[in-house]
Amino acid sequence: MHLSWPGGPLRGTAQLPASKSEANRALILQALAGGGTLGNLSDANDTQLMLRLLAAAPSTELSAEDAGTVMRFLTAYLAVTNWRGRLTGTARMQERPIKVLVDALRQAGASIHYLNNDGYPPLEIGGFTAAAETAEPTELSVRGDISSQYISALLMVGPHLPGGLRLTLTGHIGSRPYINMTVALMQRFGADYSADGDVLTVRPGAYRPTDYVIESDWSAASYWYAFVALAPAGSEITLAGLRRESLQGDQAIAEMMTQFGVETTFLAEAVHLRQVPLTPQTAIPVLDFTDCPDLAQTVAVVAAALTRPVDMTGLESLRIKETDRIAALQTELAKFGGDLRDLGAGRFRAESNGFAVDNQSVATYHDHRMAMAFAPLAMRGPIAIEAPTVVRKSYPQFWNELAKRGFSVSEAG
Numbered sequence: 001m002h003l004s005w006p007g008g009p010l011r012g013t014a015q016l017p018a019s020k021s022e023a024n025r026a027l028i029l030q031a032l033a034g035g036g037t038l039g040n041l042s043d044a045n046d047t048q049l050m051l052r053l054l055a056a057a058p059s060t061e062l063s064a065e066d067a068g069t070v071m072r073f074l075t076a077y078l079a080v081t082n083w084r085g086r087l088t089g090t091a092r093m094q095e096r097p098i099k100v101l102v103d104a105l106r107q108a109g110a111s112i113h114y115l116n117n118d119g120y121p122p123l124e125i126g127g128f129t130a131a132a133e134t135a136e137p138t139e140l141s142v143r144g145d146i147s148s149q150y151i152s153a154l155l156m157v158g159p160h161l162p163g164g165l166r167l168t169l170t171g172h173i174g175s176r177p178y179i180n181m182t183v184a185l186m187q188r189f190g191a192d193y194s195a196d197g198d199v200l201t202v203r204p205g206a207y208r209p210t211d212y213v214i215e216s217d218w219s220a221a222s223y224w225y226a227f228v229a230l231a232p233a234g235s236e237i238t239l240a241g242l243r244r245e246s247l248q249g250d251q252a253i254a255e256m257m258t259q260f261g262v263e264t265t266f267l268a269e270a271v272h273l274r275q276v277p278l279t280p281q282t283a284i285p286v287l288d289f290t291d292c293p294d295l296a297q298t299v300a301v302v303a304a305a306l307t308r309p310v311d312m313t314g315l316e317s318l319r320i321k322e323t324d325r326i327a328a329l330q331t332e333l334a335k336f337g338g339d340l341r342d343l344g345a346g347r348f349r350a351e352s353n354g355f356a357v358d359n360q361s362v363a364t365y366h367d368h369r370m371a372m373a374f375a376p377l378a379m380r381g382p383i384a385i386e387a388p389t390v391v392r393k394s395y396p397q398f399w400n401e402l403a404k405r406g407f408s409v410s411e412a413g
């Protein structure tokens with residue numbers, strides 16, 4: 001995909017997809033509740049896939065493709081609903097760990113076997129015999145430093161365990177806002193939940209059918225922040241469907257982008273982004289991505305492109321996402337004169353030395369976020385993005401939205 005900007009300020013309104021995180025939780029909760037309606041489900045593959053697989057559950061062979069939430073949430077859902085069959089995923093999904101979740105579900109009474117490598121999909125799921133006496137909650141303890149999706153998956157099926165669930169989180173907890181999102185949505189669907197520090201209790205009971213409208217996706221919004229940051233002076237854009245009171249931790253992009261000259265104004269069900277002059281950088285800021293790992297690529301690319309270095313922490317989970325995102329960022333930033341330099345002790349510096357955009361071709365590693373995080377560089381010169389359809393995972397209309405805003409977007413160049 002060849003992408004270039006004709007010049008002049010960026011203006012107008014961009015449409016965002018709905019949050020795939022909210023949608024995939026709401027779809028599981030709706031399936032468990034047996035009713036209710038969901039508004040603003042996106043056409044993103046992760047969401048459409050969850051819809052299809054929940055409808056196809058009578059079949060005995062399902063693929064979660066490259067969708068982490070689908071793989072992890074469905075494993076728990078299918079296990080406690082007594083489904084029997086095989087759940088697999090893409091080659092990359094078969095490298096993304098699931099042991100923490102499988103161990104916990106086995107302890108709760110699920111029968112799950114690994115078909116290839118211990119600790120990784122594909123899985124053979126076969127039957128559920130509750131481990132706890134009916135009156136007692138299932139007691140589980142899970143570490144929170146690999147993926148929060150295991151915790152969300154367990155919490156959502158908690159009310160369906162005979163005595164409910166008492167879940168103790170241990171160690172360093174990454175992606176915590178996603179756990180909070182899970183709990184908030186569970187409560188909307190009628191779950192009885194309480195927490196005492198990191199001991200989370202879900203009492204048994206049925207979810208109630210609920211109507212819910214999904215918010216637009218803040219992770220997708222981050223790319224528009226990047227476009228505004230890198231665009232000519234006077235650029236601004238309105239993003240529809242975002243709320244100030246959001247369940248999404250990736251709303252943190254609004255605060256982070258003040259470092260890079262983007263100011264946010266909240267409107268009714270929308271935000272307005274405006275480029276403002278950069279203030280001189282007096283010290284290298286440290287930004288922590290523990291709570292919002294999906295924003296890391298966006299921020300690394302903007303910092304390097306503006307030659308405005310930033311130290312990034314909390315990137316541990318990036319190595320086990322759609323690709324090893326640290327390695328991918330390092331390789332691709334280097335093509336422009338940028339780097340994500342490993343400073344040790346979990347700290348990386350996004351920086352550059354003579355950053356220049358001039359028809360480089362960016363590899364995307366089967367990772368939607370590699371494509372979308374590098375696309376804003378088109379504001380600085382023509383660029384090519386390889387395997388552009390990868391955006392279908394979370395933002396299928398991404399290239400169309402760019403074309404509507406005036407970018408030249410073409411396969412042929």
Ligand SMILES: O=C(O)C1=C[C@@H](OP(=O)(O)O)[C@@H](O)[C@H](O)C1
Pocket residue numbers: 020021022068069146147148149152174175178293294317
């Ligand atoms: O629960 C969710 O919806 C998600 C949790 C995060 O994953 P981890 O918990 O593995 O960091 C995030 O990166 C992913 O895109 C979506």
Ligand SMILES: C=C(OP(=O)(O)O)C(=O)O
Pocket residue numbers: 066067068069070294321322369394
């Ligand atoms: C990590 C991501 O997704 P998942 O883990 O759901 O595949 C992502 O969308 O950046």
